[in-house]
Amino acid sequence: MAALEHLIDALRRLPGVGQKSAQRMAYHLLQHDRAGAQQLAAGLTAALAAVQTCSQCQGFAEAPICSVCSDASRDASLLAVVETPADQAVLERSGSYRGYYFVLGGRVSPIDGRGPREIGAEALLARAANSRVREVILATSFTAEGEATAYVLGEALKARGLSVTRLARGVPVGSELEFVDLGTLAHALADRR
Amino acid sequence: MAALEHLIDALRRLPGVGQKSAQRMAYHLLQHDRAGAQQLAAGLTAALAAVQTCSQCQGFAEAPICSVCSDASRDASLLAVVETPADQAVLERSGSYRGYYFVLGGRVSPIDGRGPREIGAEALLARAANSRVREVILATSFTAEGEATAYVLGEALKARGLSVTRLARGVPVGSELEFVDLGTLAHALADRR
Numbered sequence: 434m435a436a437l438e439h440l441i442d443a444l445r446r447l448p449g450v451g452q453k454s455a456q457r458m459a460y461h462l463l464q465h466d467r468a469g470a471q472q473l474a475a476g477l478t479a480a481l482a483a484v485q486t487c488s489q490c491q492g493f494a495e496a497p498i499c500s501v502c503s504d505a506s507r508d509a510s511l512l513a514v515v516e517t518p519a520d521q522a523v524l525e526r527s528g529s530y531r532g533y534y535f536v537l538g539g540r541v542s543p544i545d546g547r548g549p550r551e552i553g554a555e556a557l558l559a560r561a562a563n564s565r566v567r568e569v570i571l572a573t574s575f576t577a578e579g580e581a582t583a584y585v586l587g588e589a590l591k592a593r594g595l596s597v598t599r600l601a602r603g604v605p606v607g608s609e610l611e612f613v614d615l616g617t618l619a620h621a622l623a624d625r626r
Numbered sequence: 627m628a629a630l631e632h633l634i635d636a637l638r639r640l641p642g643v644g645q646k647s648a649q650r651m652a653y654h655l656l657q658h659d660r661a662g663a664q665q666l667a668a669g670l671t672a673a674l675a676a677v678q679t680c681s682q683c684q685g686f687a688e689a690p691i692c693s694v695c696s697d698a699s700r701d702a703s704l705l706a707v708v709e710t711p712a713d714q715a716v717l718e719r720s721g722s723y724r725g726y727y728f729v730l731g732g733r734v735s736p737i738d739g740r741g742p743r744e745i746g747a748e749a750l751l752a753r754a755a756n757s758r759v760r761e762v763i764l765a766t767s768f769t770a771e772g773e774a775t776a777y778v779l780g781e782a783l784k785a786r787g788l789s790v791t792r793l794a795r796g797v798p799v800g801s802e803l804e805f806v807d808l809g810t811l812a813h814a815l816a817d818r819r
Contacts, residue, residue, distance in 0.1 A: 434675035434688055436669075443669035444640075446662035448654045454642060460643045461714040462670070463677050463686065467758045476629075477635035477655070482655050483629035493656065495627055551708035579667035617667040 437463070489560070491553060492536040493518045501525070501534060508532045510567040514557060514586065516540050516574060524572060532570075535560050540573060540582040549585050558587065561595055568596045575602060630656070658764040682753070684746060685729040686711040694718070694727060700766040701725045707750060707779065709733050709767060717765060725763070728753050733766060733775040742778050750779065754788055768795060 437459060444455035462470040487494035489502040501507070501521075511532025515521045521534050537552045561569055569590050573579040587597045602620035604613050613621075630652060637648035655663040679689035682695040694700065694714075704725025708714045714727050730745045754762055762783050766772040780790045793811035797806050806814075 434677070434686060434693075436688060437686060438688070439670040440673040443662070443666040443723055447651050449647060449650070456712065456715075457642070458640045458709065459673070460715075463673060465713060466639060469636070469675060472639065473636040474667045474670035474674070476633040477663045477670075480629040480633040480652070480656060481660060481663055481667070482786065493630060494629060495629060500627075518657060519649065522649075522653075611777065618721060624740040 485523050487536075490521075490534045490536055491538070491556065492521050492534060508567040509563075511570065512561055512566050513570040514569070514573045516579065516582070520572065520574075537573070537582070540576075540578040541579050541585055549589070552582065554586060554589065557591065558589060561590055561593065566595065568598060569601070570598050572600050575600075674728050680729075683714075683727045683729055684731070684749065685727060695746060702756075702758040704763065705754055705759050705761070706763040706765050707764045709772065709775070713765065714769075714804050730766070731776070733769075733771040734778060735771050742782070745775065745781065747779060751782060752784065754783060754786065759788065763793070766794050766795075 441452075443454045444450055444458050445452060447455075452456070462473075464466055483495045484493050485495070485497075486492070486495075487499035487502055489498055489548060492499055492501070494500070494502075496503075507522050508531050510540065511526060511530075512535055513521075513532055514535045514537060515524065516537050516539055521536055524530050524534075535557050537557070539547060539552050540554060540560045541547055541549060558569070560566075567624075571583040572586055573582045573586075583599060585597075601624060602617065603624060604617060604621045633652045633656075634645075634648045635641055637651050640648075643651070655666075659696055677686050677690045678688070678690075679685070680690075680692035682691050682696055685692055685694070687693070687695075689696075701724045704723075705712075705728055706717060706725055707728050708717065708725060708732060709730050709732055713742065714729055717723050719729075728750050730750070732740065732745050734740055734742060734745060753759075763777040764780055766775045766779075776792060780792075783790050794817060796817060797803065797810060797811065798812045803811070
């Protein structure tokens with residue numbers, strides 16, 4: 434069953450999908466949801482053709498310049514730096530940011546040989562050099578690598594006279610204090626307002 | 627981002643994939659594994675075209691009659707009845723069955739209006755009427771619905787003078803007795819040999 438085996442192999446390339454899940458997916462699609470399989474094949478092909486990299490923010494775009502970058506009504510004094518297009522999408526969905534974005538190619542990771550150059554620091558500095566940018570919000574993750582990325586980029590941006598900020602650290606909305614980790618609690622206390 | 631949204635919707639149709647996983651998959655494919663996305667689209671299209679239903683066992687086939695059914699060296703006196711093509715594949719991989727198969731369309735489920743007719747009992751009886759079949763092995767699941775399916779089909783097959791068996795129930799290989807459930811243990815005791 435060559436075609437079935439090839440499909441299972443292809444499904445295994447999805448993140449979080451192992452051999453068992455891939456088998457289950459393949460059998461499900463072929464036995465119960467052939468329309469879904471067709472939809473998925475078409476969706477993949479269409480997305481591969483349509484989704485490209487925005488020449489301005491390096492995020493996803495379905496045109497040379499993405500819909501955010503080409504929206505002139507946004508606040509040009511703000512530039513949010515995120516690690517991935519997915520992070521950009523999350524910030525957008527929060528509905529409380531009206532500036533522009535710059536999407537890095539991940540975060541610095543000396544172990545994997547990824548320094549500032551590899552994640553696109555030069556393109557960020559060029560983008561931030563736009564005279565209307567006043568504040569750069571470093572919205573990288575609050576992990577060791579995300580913090581390192583923010584530190585390295587922050588130093589370079591400050592040296593160019595830009596105001597650099599970081600997202601607030603604190604207690605997540607909806608969480609009970611008892612279950613919040615101590616590091617977060619310490620930050621929430623220090624930054625109380 | 628219409629193409630991206632469509633891709634996420636299509637990925638959600640995979641079993642066990644919710645909104646968050648689908649987003650993660652779509653972003654991963656488009657950002658880090660475009661070759662994988664291409665491979666998956668091609669794999670789906672090829673499998674949809676190649677994989678059909680075997681006219682003899684109702685399992686998956688890449689020809690009108692599947693490779694198992696067209697293998698004349700198999701033991702024609704044995705017919706294993708399974709619920710799905712996936713179950714058939716598992717039995718095949720065990721390497722200890724050399725007879726033929728019949729693949730049901732699931733299991734009886736009165737709540738969902740699925741009776742013996744809906745899962746293909748008539749085609750099974752027609753297949754089992756082949757004069758060379760001596761024993762029908764009911765390899766349905768050991769769940770309430772699987773047992774009900776085995777019972778209904780077993781009665782009909784016995785009425786036609788066929789010998790009907792069920793897979794052995796017992797302690798799984800590699801398991802410690804302490805952690806085996808009591809129902810399984812009771813069966814393993816009763817069927818000791």
